[in-house]
Amino acid sequence: MSIRINATVNEARAAAGHNKEQWDRFYFITKDEAKRLSEAHPDWTRWILIPANEKDKMLERINERLVAEDIPPVEMIILKWRMSQLLRDIQRKYGTYGVSPVYIPIPDKISTCVPEGSMLLGLGGSTSGTQTQNQTQPDNNTQQSQNAQQSEQTATDTRPYDPIRDV
Numbered sequence: 001m002s003i004r005i006n007a008t009v010n011e012a013r014a015a016a017g018h019n020k021e022q023w024d025r026f027y028f029i030t031k032d033e034a035k036r037l038s039e040a041h042p043d044w045t046r047w048i049l050i051p052a053n054e055k056d057k058m059l060e061r062i063n064e065r066l067v068a069e070d071i072p073p074v075e076m077i078i079l080k081w082r083m084s085q086l087l088r089d090i091q092r093k094y095g096t097y098g099v100s101p102v103y104i105p106i107p108d109k110i111s112t113c114v115p116e117g118s119m120l121l122g123l124g125g126s127t128s129g130t131q132t133q134n135q136t137q138p139d140n141n142t143q144q145s146q147n148a149q150q151s152e153q154t155a156t157d158t159r160p161y162d163p164i165r166d167v
Contacts, residue, residue: 003077005084016078022071029065030079033058034086038094045091047084055079 003015013023037044037058044050050058055076063073 003081005081007081012078012081016074017072022066022069025069025071026062026066026074026082029062030082031086033062034083034090038087038090044087046087047080050083058083 003012007015009023013020016023016026018026037050041050047055059074059076059079062079066073
C-alpha cells in the first residue's frame, strides 16, 4: 500500500482499512503520541528529524494500542502521513520556525525550564500572575516606567527576528 504525503483524509483512511470510529481512535492515539514526542524531544519538529529506530518504536506502540481495540494496525506510510501533519500543527501552534528555543523558568519550580511555546508551559502552576499581586505597589510614575521598560524588553527579547519589522 502506498499513499501520497498530501493524500486526503479519506484516501489515508481507505488505505488503512479503517471505518470512521476506528479512524477517530487512530487520530486520538497518534495525537497522544505526537504530544509525548514533542514534549520529550522539542527539537524533533519534522518527521525526517526523528531517528528511524524511534519511528519503529512509535509505530509498534501505536499498533499495539490499535490491536488492543480490535482496530487494524497501520503501516509506516500511514503513520508518516499522520505524524507529518501533527508535527506541522504543533509547530504552528506552539513553536517557532527557524528560531532556537528560548528557555523560560516555571514560576513554581525555579530549577525547571521548558522551551518557549511548549505545551508544558501552562502545566507549571497558576502563579505566574500572582507574583506581582503579592508585591508592594510602587508609586504610579515608577510603575509606568517599569512597565514601559518591560514591554520594550519583552518585545525585543521574545519575538523572533523579523527582517521587515526589525530593519
